[in-house]
Amino acid sequence: MHERIYIVEDDPNIRDIVKAYLTKEGYQVTVLGDAEAAWAYQEQEQPEMWILDIMLPGMDGYELCKRIREKSDVPIIIISAKDEEVDKILGLELGGDDYLTKPFSPRELVARVKRLFKRVNLKPEKEAAEVLTMGPLEVKHEDRRVFWHKEEVDVTQKEYDLIYHLIQHQNRAFSREELLTLIWGDDYFGSDRAVDDLVKRLRKKMEGLPVETVWGYGYRLRQEGNQ
Template identity: 70%
Template sequence: MNQEIFIVEDDPNIRDIVKAYLSKEGFQVTLMENAEDAWKKATEHQPDMWILDIMLPGMDGYELCKKIRQTSEIPIIIISAKDEEVDKILGLELGSDDYLTKPFSPRELVARVKRLFKRAIAQPITSDTENAVLKIADLEIDQAARQVYWKRQEVDVTSKEFDILEIFAKKPNRAFSREELLTQVWGEDYFGSDRAVDDLVKRLRKKLEDLPVETVWGYGYRLHYEEDAQ
C-alpha cells in the first residue's frame, strides 16, 4: 500500500495497538504524542491520512485539525473519549472525515481507514474539456488546470473546494441539496455528517469575499448569478 498515516495520540498503549493493527494491513505508520511535533513534522513531510486524539497536551486535536484543513484535504479521523454529540459535530465542522469514540475496536478503525482511502482515490469529478474555462461574473474556473480566479486574482483552494465551486458554476442559480453535494464531492460511500458541506461553503466564503453562494434554508446552496452582472 505504502500509504503513510500520522497518528497523534498521547496514550502510548493506544498508539502501539493502533500501529500494530495498521502496520499489519500494510500501512506505514508514524507516531507522535503531541500536536506541536506533529505539525512541525507535517511542514517537512505530508502524510496520506491523519488520526488525531482530541485531548492532547498543549494544542488539542481540534486546533490541529483546523490547521490541517486550512491547506489540505488529507483524510482525517478523530478519536476521542468525548462521546457528546456536540463534540462529534465540532470535529466534523472543523473538517474531520470521521469521528470514533473511545474505547473503540482497532478492527473498526482499520475498516474506516480503508474506506476513507478508497474514497480519497476515487476518480474526481470529470470536467467539460470542450469548455475548459467557466466564467460566472467575478468567478473564473480553469477546469483543466484546476485553478480558481476571483476578481481576476488567483485563489488557492483545496481539491474539495474546487470541486464544489465547479458544481455551482456549471449550473448557476440551481439549488443543490446538502445530500447531493455530499455525493458529488465526497462520494456515495461517505458516512460523515452533511455539516461537512456547510464547513466547505464557509471556507469558500472566507477565501472569496462576497462570493454569491446563497443558503437555501433547510435544503442546501446555490450560486446566484444575474446575466447583466457580467
C-alpha cells in the same frame, strides 16, 4: 500501497494496535504521542493522512487539526472519547474528514482509512482537463484551482468540492443533505451545519460570489440574469 499515515495518540495501547493493523495493510505508519511533536515532525516529511486523538497533553487535537488544514488538504480522521454532536461538528468544521468515537474497532478504522483514500484519489480522466466558468468565477478541474475575477483563490479540498459541484449544475438548488453526501460521502452522519460553514468560508474568500441560500432547503449557484 505506500501511503504515509501519522497517528497522534497519547495512549500507547491504542497507538500500537492501530499501527499494527494499518501496517499489515501496507501503510507506512508513524506514531506520535503529542501534538507538539507531531507538528515538529511534519516539517521534515508530509504524510498522506493524519489520524488525530482530540484529548492530547498540551496542544489538543482540534488545534493541531486547524494548523494542518491551514497548510494542507491532507485527509484527517479524528478519534475521541467524546461522543457529543457538537464535538463532531467542531472537528469536521475545523477541517476533519471523518470522526470515530472510542472505543472503536481497529477494522472499522482501517475501512474508513481505505474509503477516505479512495475518495480523495478518485479523479475521473474524462474530467481531467475540465474548465468551468460562470461570470468572474473559473474552476480548473485538472489541478483543482479556483479563480475569482482572474485572481486565484486559496481553497481547501472541501471548499473546492463544494464550488465544483455547484458550478457543474448552475441554478440548481442542492439540499444540505445532498451536499453532505457529495462532499463528505454517504457514510457521514454529522450535522448539516458543516455545509453552512463551507458556504460561509467561500463567501468570505470570494466577495459577491452568487451562492444563494434556498431557505429551509440548501444552496444554489445562481447564474447572472437568472432569478
